[in-house]
Amino acid sequence: MSRIEHKDARGLTTAEVKARVQRGAVNKTKKDHSNGYPKIIFTNIFTFFNLINTLLFFLVCLTGAYQNGLFVFVVFSNVIINLFQEIRAKRTLDKMALLKVAKVDVYRDGVLANLPIEKLVLDDQIVLKSGDQVPTDAKIIEGTLEVNESLLTGEVDSIYKQTADSLFSGSFITSGEAVCQVTHVGADNYIEKINKEAKSSKRQTYLIQGSLNKIIRWISLILVPLCSLLFVKQYLFSQASFNTAILRTVAAAVGMFPEGLFLLTSVTLTISAVYLARRRVLVQELNCIDTLARVDVICLDKTGTITEGKMTVEKVIPLAAETDLTEITGNLLAHLPDQNPTALALKEHFAPVSTFTMTHVTPFSSDRKFSCVTFAERGTYFIGAASMLLSDAYQSVLDQEHAFASAGHRVILLAHSKQAYETEKTLTDITPLGFFLLSDTIRSDAETTLDYFRSQGIQCKVISGDDPVTVSQIAQKVNLPGASAYIDVSSLTDAELKEAVGTYQIFGRVTPQQKKAMVLYLKELGHTVAMTGDGVNDVLALKASDCSIAMASGVDAARQVSNLVLLDNQFAALPSVMDEGRRVINNITRSGSLVLVQVLFSIIITIGTLLSGTTYPFEPIQLTMINACFVGIPTFFLNFEPDFKRIKGDFMTTIFQNAFPTALTISIGTLLIINVGYWFNSSTQALSIMSIIFTAWNYRLLQRKVYPPINHYRTTIFFCTQFFYFVALIIGQNLFNLGNTTYINMILLIALLNYATYMHRFIEKWMKQLHRRYTKKRALQKAS
Numbered sequence: 001m002s003r004i005e006h007k008d009a010r011g012l013t014t015a016e017v018k019a020r021v022q023r024g025a026v027n028k029t030k031k032d033h034s035n036g037y038p039k040i041i042f043t044n045i046f047t048f049f050n051l052i053n054t055l056l057f058f059l060v061c062l063t064g065a066y067q068n069g070l071f072v073f074v075v076f077s078n079v080i081i082n083l084f085q086e087i088r089a090k091r092t093l094d095k096m097a098l099l100k101v102a103k104v105d106v107y108r109d110g111v112l113a114n115l116p117i118e119k120l121v122l123d124d125q126i127v128l129k130s131g132d133q134v135p136t137d138a139k140i141i142e143g144t145l146e147v148n149e150s151l152l153t154g155e156v157d158s159i160y161k162q163t164a165d166s167l168f169s170g171s172f173i174t175s176g177e178a179v180c181q182v183t184h185v186g187a188d189n190y191i192e193k194i195n196k197e198a199k200s201s202k203r204q205t206y207l208i209q210g211s212l213n214k215i216i217r218w219i220s221l222i223l224v225p226l227c228s229l230l231f232v233k234q235y236l237f238s239q240a241s242f243n244t245a246i247l248r249t250v251a252a253a254v255g256m257f258p259e260g261l262f263l264l265t266s267v268t269l270t271i272s273a274v275y276l277a278r279r280r281v282l283v284q285e286l287n288c289i290d291t292l293a294r295v296d297v298i299c300l301d302k303t304g305t306i307t308e309g310k311m312t313v314e315k316v317i318p319l320a321a322e323t324d325l326t327e328i329t330g331n332l333l334a335h336l337p338d339q340n341p342t343a344l345a346l347k348e349h350f351a352p353v354s355t356f357t358m359t360h361v362t363p364f365s366s367d368r369k370f371s372c373v374t375f376a377e378r379g380t381y382f383i384g385a386a387s388m389l390l391s392d393a394y395q396s397v398l399d400q401e402h403a404f405a406s407a408g409h410r411v412i413l414l415a416h417s418k419q420a421y422e423t424e425k426t427l428t429d430i431t432p433l434g435f436f437l438l439s440d441t442i443r444s445d446a447e448t449t450l451d452y453f454r455s456q457g458i459q460c461k462v463i464s465g466d467d468p469v470t471v472s473q474i475a476q477k478v479n480l481p482g483a484s485a486y487i488d489v490s491s492l493t494d495a496e497l498k499e500a501v502g503t504y505q506i507f508g509r510v511t512p513q514q515k516k517a518m519v520l521y522l523k524e525l526g527h528t529v530a531m532t533g534d535g536v537n538d539v540l541a542l543k544a545s546d547c548s549i550a551m552a553s554g555v556d557a558a559r560q561v562s563n564l565v566l567l568d569n570q571f572a573a574l575p576s577v578m579d580e581g582r583r584v585i586n587n588i589t590r591s592g593s594l595v596l597v598q599v600l601f602s603i604i605i606t607i608g609t610l611l612s613g614t615t616y617p618f619e620p621i622q623l624t625m626i627n628a629c630f631v632g633i634p635t636f637f638l639n640f641e642p643d644f645k646r647i648k649g650d651f652m653t654t655i656f657q658n659a660f661p662t663a664l665t666i667s668i669g670t671l672l673i674i675n676v677g678y679w680f681n682s683s684t685q686a687l688s689i690m691s692i693i694f695t696a697w698n699y700r701l702l703q704r705k706v707y708p709p710i711n712h713y714r715t716t717i718f719f720c721t722q723f724f725y726f727v728a729l730i731i732g733q734n735l736f737n738l739g740n741t742t743y744i745n746m747i748l749l750i751a752l753l754n755y756a757t758y759m760h761r762f763i764e765k766w767m768k769q770l771h772r773r774y775t776k777k778r779a780l781q782k783a784s
Contacts (some may be wrong), residue, residue: 140165
């Protein structure tokens with residue numbers, strides 16, 4: 001029950017509440033179904049990728065050769081993995097709420113009731129007191145409050161609010177008590193408007209995801225016409241049976257469609273997400289892990305990242321002889337209701353005691369910048385700013401305070417007056433007793449974490465809504481490069497802000513819109529930007545960044561728009577997160593090179609088959625076996641290898657340069673096998689065994705290039721999978737529809753295997769020459 005006696009605060013009547021409910025003026029917001037369970041399930045099942053593979057599986061079923069439909073398990077695996085990760089992320093987030101309070105004291109029909117915040121209506125009169133979180137925008141109609149709006153503005157100092165002043169939802173009451181009138185409800189609240197603007201922002205796209213989408217777009221353009229022509233060619237012109245033509249056509253389509261790359265990416269990212277979950281990092285978007293590997297600028301908020309969000313008493317400096325500062329301060333704290341960071345730090349350092357008799361208490365106010373307690377026969381003791389308490393007679397003390405403040409301390413003066421304090425009377429006999437030097441509590445792991453970023457060539461920019469001098473001093477304590485140069489951006493124009501972003505590392509008095517603009521400016525400069533934050537003031541910048549990281553202790557709006565959530569609010573988790581991103585991308589790049597080989601040689605061989613008088617040499621199950629033994633199984637185990645090297649080069653360019661020489665070699669060799677084989681009337685089964693052995697040999701050559709056998713682990717993996725492959729060929733002749741080769745076919749195969757290495761080297765050399773010419777041409781065009 002409220003301590004305020006407000007005889008005029010009757011609140012709304014039942015009829016007035018009903019009228020507001022009918023017109024929708026209730027503190028409810030529309031639930032965001034964009035990430036609901038039905039949406040997650042729908043978007044993961046009904047995809048173009050799944051549609052194509054389902055259609056191909058249906059065609060295989062028409063032939064009755066069901067063993068050739070094993071590729072459909074890739075589709076199921078991919079769907080299950082993505083559903084698992086997205087649902088898991090949603091369940092974790094649903095346990096966190098935006099507002100920590102569930103109910104609030106409201107006047108209705110002259111009676112003070114405790115109601116759920118979603119039942120508040122416009123013009124309701126609510127009672128807020130120390131420790132409460134403001135549930136909806138309101139204005140004070142009686143009383144005064146100290147309000148912490150750091151989650152909204154980034155400013156850590158409490159703000160004094162009195163009659164007619166506005167309160168914003170999401171802020172916290174640190175002291176005082178007041179009757180307030182609701183001014184906005186639901187979507188009209190300030191916090192909801194920020195959230196709405198963030199939701200309307202364009203979602204980031206990621207490099208691997210973008211590369212896969214490009215592959216799908218290109219393949220979609222060529223797959224249907226190529227496969228249609230291939231079926232017609234084989235069935236009508238090569239006299240192949242209907243079932244054979246269907247199976248060979250499906251094999252070509254399965255080969256062109258990179259389901260292995262999708263599954264590989266999903267598995268690798270999911271394993272990474274599970275690993276990070278053990279480190280108490282929630283991954284909400286799997287694809288953001290690839291962006292982590294490329295981050296070269298990370299934007300930090302001071303509170304919650306470098307500091308713990310609380311103050312610490314560093315030093316006590318007596319100014320008067322024979323004065324027991326500990327007992328005096330303990331008695332003050334025992335009676336003061338203040339709950340701001342300064343008061344909490346003093347209470348942690350000085351144990352509250354009650355050895356003095358209290359007669360009057362004046363709580364802290366940011367307007368007067370001090371609090372005080374009058375004790376019987378002892379006068380009044382003050383805690384606050386020296387500049388507000390001392391006269392010019394104590395100029396040396398004031399100079400001392402200024403020197404401490406310039407060194408980055410928050411300076412609190414303990415002072416005494418023989419008189420009782422009266423608000424309307426100015427005291428002139430206040431005597432200083434001592435200084436308390438406070439500072440933000442710096443995370444014990446902050447300096448080590450920032451050293452890691454510096455060693456990796458990653459710039460750290462501190463973007464805060466707090467005083468830039470304070471931010472600079474804290475940044476210097478953790479040895480952040482460029483910390484001594486800071487700028488107050490509150491008065492900068494857009495052009496000046498854009499210029500400052502590339503020059504400074506420390507920014508203070510930054511608004512939410514300016515944070516977003518700074519992130520966008522950094523991206524315009526070609527940087528890959530990560531943003532950390534926990535408040536509503538960070539939401540827009542989090543959404544605009546390439547990779548957003550929220551603290552679990554922050555508001556729900558920040559967590560919802562972020563790619564990663566640090567569940568234990570541990571800034572020190574970021575290096576391991578970034579290392580994990582690099583490990584994932586380095587391994588996916590290597591294994592992706594192996595996967596892309598099949599896509600490329602399937603396209604080239606299909607075109608070659610259309611131009612020659614032969615049939616497509618593979619069946620789906622044959623390609624499935626090659627993929628399992630030379631790509632899927634070995635890369636699954638090798639993706640666990642640690643590899644934290646910095647990412648170099650473009651993902652798509654790198655895997656294409658690795659895969660194309662092998663794919664072209666396989667294509668040339670296979671086309672030679674089937675065309676020469678037909679001249680000697682070799683069976684289709686015999687040509688198939690020659691083709692898959694030649695293909696497997698070339699995969700082995702690429703394996704040695706992208707996975708050099710530098711340790712026993714790799715050697716063992718490759719030995720076991722290749723041994724399994726050849727055993728499967730021996731015992732599964734009928735299953736894989738293979739036949740015996742002739743003497744001439746064997747000679748041709750051995751010759752091709754012998755020259756495969758030379759073909760690889762020739763194609764690689766040719767590609768490098770083309771690349772050099774292209775690079776030189778681009779350089780000349782830019783110069784002109």
